[in-house]
Amino acid sequence: MNLWKEFTKGLIAENPIFRLALSLCPALAVTSNVYNALGMGLTVMFVITCNNISVSIFRKVIHPKVRVPVYIISIATIVTVAMLVLEAFLPILFKELGIYLSLVVVFAIILARAEVFAAKNKVIPAMVDGLGMGAGFTIGMVSIGGIREIIGNGSFFGYQLLGSWYHPPLIVILAPGGFIVIGFIIGALNLYEKRKMERTTAGGKI
Amino acid sequence: MDPKDNSVNKQTPERLIVTSSPHVHDTESVTKIMWIVNLALLPAVIFSVINFGLPALITMLICIIGSVACEAAVQYWRKKEITVRDGSAVLTGLLLAMCLPAGIPWYIPLIGSFAAIGIAKHTMGGLGHNVFNPAHIGRAFVMASYPVAMTTWAVTRIGMKGDFAGAMSKISSLDAVTGATPLGILKQQGYRALVDSFGGQAAMYKSLLIGNRGGSLGETSAILLLLGGFVLIAKKYIKWQVPVVMIGTVGLLTWILGGKVDGKVVLFTGDPILHMISGGLIIGAFFMATDMVTTPMTTKGQILFAAGCGVITVLIRLYGGYPEGVCYSILLMNAFTPLIDRYIFPKKFGSIPEPARR
Structure with missing residues (x-):
């Protein structure tokens, strides 16, 4: 039950992109279509989970003063593995993600979970936390990518949804569109939370 | 006054306003200023309709209606007072239209006015809170979205010299009815080609001042825009x-x-x-x-x-x-x-x- 809580908190309540506002760089850069967004999301999910496990295993041996370099080495190793796998089996995706794949090493969300959670918890909760955060990150990436691809290209996952009558505004798949879409999603989530709060407080009074 | 007696307050919405000095009273209001700015643009607006014909008028109408409708919709949705009559949305729409070329496909001004009002103005909190000029955000938005349509300039209907039209078709190489702006020619072919296209320096200045040249609706006639500008300066707006x-x-x-x-x-x-x-x-x-x-x-x-x-x-x-x-x-x-x-x-x-x- 507790593990389930650790998993679900990453999905919405502490969503890395929309709530913690971490790792916005990939959320802007590789979300111009769903395929790239999903690829990046799953890669980060893999890296964050493996890294949480390794940090959690070694949490008692790592001296606090050198913990950040140790975390970075751990992340870099896992990212290298992920890159080699992607290059071998999904070369097109590997090419599309380009430099951002190597940049996974310095994604704030991965270091943050290692520091905040994995270094203080046992292996299983750390793994579940990594999975949940990774899933939340993937959901965020895919929703941004989906909105941007539908509006900016009229397609979803490469399938043309909207016909030739639709003239997509290019800006949505350019960088400014990413900022605008993320802003609107965060705004919508805040509005939803606010309404929910109002409803619960109003319910409490009755 | 009896503190319990609220009847005065109820009757008049204007309560006692405590502010620091200076206390200036004037009949100016947002509504009045906005409508006068709209009026100041009117000469240039009329000229652009004469110059570019019906497409210019349609573009302007779409921009204005789009902006006003978007403002009303957002204010209705946010449960705010609907203030479309203050003229600020009309002004934004008009200014946006003045930044667009005539004869642009109908959805571009519509998307532009949505970006201007919905994104640039109301996500920041409405009139008085926006950081960026809404009309220019709208223009930048559609410029990034539809670069080809935004740089397809309609040729003016009055007083076009043959050489200029020729120079323009050379650049655009689309067909005879579109062409580049003077600055576009300057960028791509240089100053000499630009002067030649007008047939002399004096003719170029004259053409630029009067406005019978390619460009967005509002950037062609320098004189009429100056006229509107002087009105605003004279009114101290x-x-x-x-x-x-x-x-x-x-x-x-x-x-x-x-x-x-x-x-x-x-x-x-x-x-x-x-x-x-x-x-x-x-x-x-x-x-x-x-x-x-x-x-x-x-x-x-x-x-x-x-x-x-x-x-x-x-x-x-x-x-x-x-x-x-x-x-x-x-x-x-x-x-x-x-x-x-x-x-x-x-x-x-x-x-x-x-x-x-x-």
């Missing part, structure tokens, strides 16, 4: 320093840096008049860089703002990828407005200067 400094900066810098002989820059040989009366500079300097919401509060700050706009405009025109940079220069300086206001702020009324107090 805008300070004369802002357009003078902005246009002056552009003139000075293009005179110093704009001249090229055989592809090499020779200082102090540019053509300042061409740069001052072409493109969107005049409408930008009089109607956009003087926007009350998105520019600094003090005159000193506004002068700094205008000078910055001028510098960025010249940088884009001479060294940038786009032929015209007024829109982006004003948007960039909008971002600096809070910083300018932080360091150059109005003197408190009745306050003693810092050294005198010691």
Whole structure:
């Protein structure tokens, strides 16, 4: 039950992109279509989970003063593995993600979970936390990518949804569109939370 | 008065307002100012309809209706007072239309007015809270979205010289009814080709002033825009320093840096008049860089703002990828407005200067 809580908190309540506002760089850069967004999301999910496990295993041996370099080495190793796998089996995706794949090493969300959670918890909760955060990150990436691809290209996952009558505004798949879409999603989530709060407080009074 | 007796307050919505001095009373209101700015644009609007014909009118109507409808919808949804009658949405729509070429496909002005009102104005909190000029955000939005349609300029209907039309079709190579703006020719073919296309320097200036040349709806007729600008200055809605400094900066810098002989820059040989009366500079300097919401509060700050706009405009025109940079220069300086206001702020009324107090 507790593990389930650790998993679900990453999905919405502490969503890395929309709530913690971490790792916005990939959320802007590789979300111009769903395929790239999903690829990046799953890669980060893999890296964050493996890294949480390794940090959690070694949490008692790592001296606090050198913990950040140790975390970075751990992340870099896992990212290298992920890159080699992607290059071998999904070369097109590997090419599309380009430099951002190597940049996974310095994604704030991965270091943050290692520091905040994995270094203080046992292996299983750390793994579940990594999975949940990774899933939340993937959901965020895919929703941004989906909105941007539908509006900016009229397609979803490469399938043309909207016909030739639709003239997509290019800006949505350019960088400014990413900022605008993320802003609107965060705004919508805040509005939803606010309404929910109002409803619960109003319910409490009755 | 009996504190329990609230009848006075109930009858009149204007309660006792406690403010610091100065207490100035005037009949000016947002509504009145906005409608007069709209009126000041009217000569240029009418001219553009004569110049470009029905497509210009349709573009303007779509922009205005789109902006007003978007404003009303957002205000209804946010459960705010619907204030479309104050003319600010109409003004935004009109200014946006003035930045677009005539005969543009109908969905572009619609998307532009949505970006202007929905994104630039109301996500920031509505009139008075927006950081960036809504009309220019709308223009930048559609410029990035539909670059081809946005640079397909309709040819004017009156007084087009044969050479100019020929030069334009050479650049666009689409068909006979579209062409480049003077600044576009300047960017791609150089100054000499531009003068030749008008058939002489004097003819070029005349054509630029009157406005029978390619361009957006609102950037063609320099004289009529100046007329509207002078009305605003006479009514004291805008300070004369802002357009003078902005246009002056552009003139000075293009005179110093704009001249090229055989592809090499020779200082102090540019053509300042061409740069001052072409493109969107005049409408930008009089109607956009003087926007009350998105520019600094003090005159000193506004002068700094205008000078910055001028510098960025010249940088884009001479060294940038786009032929015209007024829109982006004003948007960039909008971002600096809070910083300018932080360091150059109005003197408190009745306050003693810092050294005198010691």
